[in-house]
Structures are given as C-alpha cells and as structure tokens.
Amino acid sequence: MSDREERRRLAYRWLRRGVPRAEVARRLEVSWAAVHQWEKRRLAEGPDSWRERRHPGAVAKLTTAQRARLKKILLEGARAYGYPTDLWTLKRLAEVIRKEFGVRYTLSGVWRVLRALGFSAQVPLTRALERDERYIHRWVRTIWPEIYRHARNTGATLLFVDEAGSQTTPNVRRTWAPAGWRPQLKVKGHWEKVSIISGVSLNGELYFDLHRNDITGTEVIWFLEQLLEEIPGKVLIIWDNGRIHRCPEVATFTWLNRNRLELRRFPPYAPEMNPDEGIWDVLKDDRLANYCPTSLDELEGTVRAEMRRLKRDPRKVRTAIRQTELPIHELVPAEVPA
Secondary structure, three states: OOHHHHHHHHHHHHHHOOOOHHHHHHHHOOOHHHHHHHHHHHHHHOOOOOOOOOOOOOOOOOOHHHHHHHHHHHHHOHHHHOOOOOOOOHHHHHHHHHHHHOOOOOHHHHHHHHHHOOOOOOOOOOOOOOOOHHHHHHHHHHHHHHHHHHHHHHOOEEEEEEEEEEEOOOOOOOOOOOOOOOOOOOOOOOOOEEEEEEEEEOOOOEEEEEEOOOOOHHHHHHHHHHHHHHOOOOEEEEEOOOHHHOOHHHHHHHHHOOOOEEEEEOOOOOHHHOOOHHHHHHHHHHHOOOOOOOOHHHHHHHHHHHHHHHHOOHHHHHHHHOOOOOOOOOOOOOOOOO
8 A cells, every 4th residue: 555545545534534624634744635635536436435546558559479579679689680780779679660560659669668678778898790709609618728727737827918008188987067068078189108018817917018109019029028037937828819919020939939938819809808908997997097197208107107006916906807708707716805
C-alpha cells in the first residue's frame, strides 16, 4: 500500500465517523480541498475507492515477438544489418523498426524501447577491421601459455613492451564553464611531444626511456641495451607487430644478443592484450589528467617524474597491468588492503 493510499484510507474512516474535514486535513497534513475531493469520491464511488486507480497506459506498438526480433538485430550489429559501421544510433534504429515492422517511432520513443529491452548508451571499444578474432583467440589459448612456460623454464624475465607519446597540448579531461555553455579550447596547429618506450613485468617492475623525437629502430635498440644492462640473465620481450620492432637493425641486434634476448609478438591489431597499455592509462588519465605544460622541457620533466614515481610503486604498476584482456590475473597477485 502506498503512502497516498494509506492517507485516503484513514481519511475515509474518519469522514465516515463524522470527523470534520478541517480536522482530517490537519491530522493528515493535507489541504482542506484534498479532503473535500476525497469525500466526493467516497460518496460517488463507494468505501473502497481509496485505492489507487490503475492506469494501463498506451498499447505497445511492438509485440513481444517483434521486440525479440529487434533485440536480435541489435545484438548482431549494425554492419550485419547492412550499415557501413557497427554504430547503432537512434535514427538508424528508427529506420530499422519502420522497415522491419512498419511502425514509426520518434527518437525519444526509440530510446524508451531500447531501455525496456535492457540496452543503454555506452562508449564503444574501437576494434580494427583487420583483426583476426579467431587467431587472437587461438593465440591466447595456445601461444601465450607456451610463451609463459618457456620464460619460466629458461629463467627469463618476461617483459611487455610498448610505446606512447605525451604532447604539450593540454590533456583535457574536463574544465569549468557557465552552465549550458560548452567551452572551446584553442590549441596550436603544431605541438611538441615526448615519446616514451616502456616495459613492465608481471611482478610490477617498470623500465622506461624518454625521447623528444619519434621512436625509431635506433631508440628501440637503446632501450633493449638498457634492459640487458639492468636485468640479469635472459630477457623475453612481447610487443606488438609495429614496423620499428621489425626493422633490420632491431633484428640484427636481437641476433647478436640471441643468448640473452628473445622477442615474441602479440596478435596484430590487439592492443588490449598488452599489459603495458595500463601504464599509459594511469599516466595520461590519472597522473596527467588536465595537465597543461608551458614548454617541452616542463613536459619532459613531468613525464619523467611521474614514470619514476610509478617505477617506485610496484603495487600501482601491478594494479595497472591487471586491466589487460590477456589472462594474467592469476599470475599477478591482487593487492590485499591493509
């Protein structure tokens, strides 16, 4: 029973006993006019009219079977239906409903249908059309376990390596502005950047190097030399299929150091598999969110300081790399709260 029904039920009882309307209104903390309307309703519709009236609403335009069909179309994707991209918009779905069922909806009506089907507007993950999902699945199930066992059997330090960049243009997350007025951020057409190459282990060890130019095969070799100097024994690196990783100079360096260095590659177009991507998420979205450097020197100094801070905090690094879709969660210990 709702609060409104309870108030009306009490009002009916007191009015039937002859309690004045003003007194009923005072007891229930409602207006005299409301009690007057209740009394008219009680006399016209009977003693049980204090119950809420049911309002069935408009008849649904789509049947249960049609809604099930629409849900199937949504799950199969917009490209499967014939659109050039997999982006579902309210306008596209209104067209689908009209074509499939001969029913016209406004955009707000489509939104309500989607909510009733259990869908919500979300930011999609970007996936390259060149991805080979079957190979990625096979790589995760068979090749990745083989790489991990090989690293353990040979005593090699397993590192995940990747490159990224940070620009002097502000890394804007949000800003303050008058309500209802979207601000504009004016930036230069050309900006400078700091390039970063890093490697991370399952234990949370972080290695990195910074450059003021784009990373080429030469910078990759410098980083590999750094790793061999700092890490004793063998090193097994997994990285993407980028051109700088396949260049002749890197291949030559790897062959010359084949007794200590071994390289493996992630599946093409699968950055979500690399645990090192989590380091960039922490750096750009957390440490440097809304950061506005005034010069390249300041940017380089800040990025270096933040990477050093991460390097000194293996717990933070382990938390960052656990965001990967590579099945390493049973290999990376979860942090236990103190």
